[in-house]
Amino acid sequence: MILYLMQEEMKKSNVTLREKVLASGRISLYLDFYPPIFNAETNEYTRREFLKLYLFVKPKNQIEKITNIENQRIAELILIRRLNELRKDDIYSEFEKEQLEIQKIGKTSFLKYFKDQAEKRKGSNYQIWDTAIAHFEAFLAGKDVCFKDITVIFIEDFRDYLLNTKSRRGTGKKLTRNTALSYHNKIKSTLRKAYKEGKIRTDINAGVDSIKEQESQRNFLTIEEARRLFSTPCSKDIVYRISKFSLLTGNRYSDIAKLEWSEIEHIENDGYYIRFKQKKTEGLQTMPISDEAYEIFGKRGKPNQKVFPGLKKWDVDRILPVWLAHAGIIKHITFHCFRHSYATLQLSAGTDIFTVSKMLGHKNVKTTQIYAHIIDQRKRDTTVRISLK
Secondary structure, eight states, X not given: OOEEOXXXXXXXXXXXXXXXXXXXXXXXXXXXXXXXXXXXXXXXXXXXXEEEEEEESSOXXXXXXXXXXXXXXXXXXXXXXXXXXXXXXXXXXXXXXXXXXXXXXXXXXHHHHHHHHHHTOOHHHHHHHHHHHHHHXXXXXXXXXXXXXXXXXXXXXXXXXXXXXXXXXXXXOBOOHHHHHHHHHHHHHHHHHHHHTTSSSSOHHHHSOOOOOOXXXXXXXXXXXXXXXXXXXXXXXXXXXXXXXXXXXXXXXXXXXXXXXXXXXXXTXXXXXXEEEXXXXXXXXXEEEOHHHHHTTOSOOOTTSBSSTTOOHHHHHHHHHHHHHHTTOOSOOOTTHHHHHHHHHHHHTTOOHHHHHHHHTOSSHXXXXXXXHHXXXXXXXXXXXXOOO
């Protein structure tokens, strides 16, 4: 049993050996702590430690007398040891105190720490963290896990679990590789923070291989298709406007939906900007926009008013497929594809990948490179368009 008290409490702490008469007629020996101490094994404060040592009330023979003497002596030795633990600031070296602290942290719940990290997230990001934790709990099979049990092998076992487990949506299908990657990244992020805070002594995250991202098909509109779409009437003006704004700026639906007039600024001789916090990554973004994109907003409202009031995602999901069909576009295009279209059109026009990455708000240019691969394939396609055969 490892005991911990705040330094000011240690000075006034005391331990007393006490007796409790049991119904069986024997006496149970226990320690009484004042003030209560923290027991790292139970994660609770307590005043009592039962020693599982017993005395006979009325010894009947020499053996019982000797047993009483021995158990009383053992209890007194434990009492001395506990007093030393409570006063470790006076008798323990810095190394010994550090080792005791490591033992204390090692016995605390990593699962609870993981959940605490999720609670700091918001919106759809929280939902991803929450599902990642649900998979981790399934991996633990209903058990808890302490920091001392977290190893590279343990986390790699969880990675293998994610690559082979089924989705929690009830489809009966395995998690896609990129979904498994997303969940795996959540525990790696937690490990990085735990290492930074000193809760684990080795950088376990650095020793764990990441799940490799699987390149997914990202549909986008060509400039010809985009012009055809936006010259085709749309049954709801707000859907038309936000779609056009997304293609011209690369903004996500979530960021467009929460955009307020206070986030739109104009700098003389420089043009219009939007300054906002991305909902997905929570990163601060300052993005220049064209006059054409600004004109989509219409009449300026009050600072705290939404730029696109009355916007409903259900309207977008319902209207967009019909609008695309009327424009003669048979590709599977979702609203997020306007963001893909922005990236591919910018790269096709010669904008460098680092600028496109910044405009999209990517933290790492590797995220943007998928669009470069698309452009490379388009270049490859041009090689067969001219033939002298």
